[in-house]
Amino acid sequence: MTEMFVQLKLGDQRYKSKTLCKSANPQWQEQFDFHYFSDRMGILDIEVWGKDNKKHEERLGTCKVDISALPLKQANCLELPLDSCLGALLMLVTLTPCAGVSVSDLCVCPFADPSERKQITQRYCLQNSLKDVKDVGILQVKVLKAADLLAADFSGKSDPFCLLELGNDRLQTHTVYKNLNPEWNKVFTFPIKDIHDVLEVTVFDEDGDKPPDFLGKVAIPLLSIRDGQPNCYVLKNKDLEQAFKGVIYLEMDLIYNPVKASIRTFTPREKRFVEDSRKLSKKILSRDVDRVKRITMAIWNTMQFLKSCFQWESTLRSTIAFAESEKKGLIERIYMVQDIVSTVQNILEEIASFGERIKNTFNWTVPFLSSLACLILAAATIILYFVPLRYIILIWGINKFTKKLRNPYSIDNNELLDFLSRVPSDVQKVQYAELKLCSSHSPLRKKRSAL
CATH class of the missing domain: 2.60.40.150 (C2 domain)
Known part of the structure; x- marks a missing residue:
């Protein structure tokens, strides 16, 4: 087995963790929110799965958590032994009362x-x-x-x-x-x-x-x-x-x-919640290529304009690299092609969406987010005026490096990427x-x- 992931199920609610390369002590560090109703069965089923290069999946171990037996409003640190295999799964489970639908x-x-x-x-x-x-x-x-x-x-x-x-x-x-x-x-x-x-x-x-x-x-x-x-x-x-x-x-x-x-x-x-894996689509792939092309050309034209202001010239360099894989069996080739096309499609969409989200932040597609960005920039300007940059970097570094020491189970995140994830891409603008x-x-x- 070369990869591992975890599946969690509570009633009809299902989550799947990210996939990690197999190691003795894998750390997923992900958070999932379930809706638990006290008048229903509260058994959380957990399965650890392994997957090899041929996409063959095998269940490595299972465990269960009785949600109804846990106290409210506190983080419960659970070390759950896995059935049918060695090892245990370490989890934090917190029950928080909330207003339901x-x-x-x-x-x-x-x-x-x-x-x-x-x-x-x-x-x-x-x-x-x-x-x-x-x-x-x-x-x-x-x-x-x-x-x-x-x-x-x-x-x-x-x-x-x-x-x-x-x-x-x-x-x-x-x-x-x-x-x-x-x-x-x-x-x-x-x-x-x-x-x-x-x-x-x-x-x-x-x-x-x-x-x-x-x-x-x-x-x-x-x-x-x-x-x-x-x-x-x-x-x-x-x-x-x-x-x-x-x-x-x-x-x-x-x-x-x-x-x-x-x-x-x-x-x-x-x-x-876990959804069906996204199917390959020629239409979506072609659309993502066009989106990346537009974003790339916009960045390129901007760079060329700035360069021409100083050097009065422009050069175009492009490098195309192609590596032919070694000969493999038919089934392995099919898996390889599917993985490559799927990966390319996902990467193109991520690149295109990222560029479009930045653009849509500055063109006020969502006034709430653009106003929030302006407010943050204004606050940062005022802080930089009164506090030297080196002190800010020092405080930021200390906070980042001691985060795991203060809270060993904290989940890493990037505030800038979290902000951009709320800005709609051009495709989402059409959908909405x-x-x-x-x-x-x-x-x-x-x-x-x-x-």
Whole structure:
């Protein structure tokens, strides 16, 4: 075995750690957030897996944690022996009470009660900015109705229901049978842990025991929400790049603390539950190549402009290197090609996204983030005016080098990269853009075969 990773499962919630090269004492140093309900079974299943160069996976050991037996509001350091193999897994498990998600009818809307709304507003006022920093805010979503949906059944009707996802929180409406213009009139409440999360609303057609059919989707960044205003959103396709058939009517209210939201911006984003591995796509690969090309050309042109200002000349140098691998068997070649193409696709996307996020920070794509960056730069300027740079570097170095000494289980992070991870890339800008409603409810008619 050359690589190792850990899988964690609590009910339907699953996480997978990063993959490390096998060693006697691997250290993952990752944090995962689960939703635990005290009235349900609280057994956390943990599996340690190994993987070789041929992508063959083997379970090396397992262990379990009874969440219900752990005390609240304290870090529990657990050393868990692994079954069927030598060694143990060291974990920190902390149970923190939090406000959960909820579903209700319009008649019992939480924000409609003035006294309850006042209490919630007081909870997230500036005076409470340093209380429970992880509790950033609360979101209320009214799912009113949809119109002119795609007919998914042979009868010319659909059985639509609506799924709402915010981070790792998932809630859904009831199903309205045999209807292309369903009315749900449900109210959903979500706790906000990161103001830069995106609310995804997907409409499906219930299909008995079979997987539900896709009927449309919208993605709404929390910072773009217009409080208390009913909005009509044109449904998009699965890639969120083109209009689909039908519209959905939503009304949203967002209350949050800007100080807590700013502090959260410089910490690592919450990891999503384990999803299917991303498939190779010629379209995505070609798009990422074009994105990298645009970013590279912009950087190159800027460098050439600066150089020409001083030297009055420009030179273009390019080096192309190609290494042909040694001859291997057919199966190994297939794995090798898949790994190379997948790696290239992921690297290209990371490079393109990184460049686009920097660009979008400076062009005020998200005013909250750009304002925060300006505020940080202004504060840094003032501090540098009064405090010598060498003292700042000394303090920063001492903090970094003693971090593990002060907290051996601390997770390393880069505040700048955490900030940039909140800035949308150009692809995400397209996905989050709200489409204009045409005269017809159906901006684009698609056949069922297009699904």
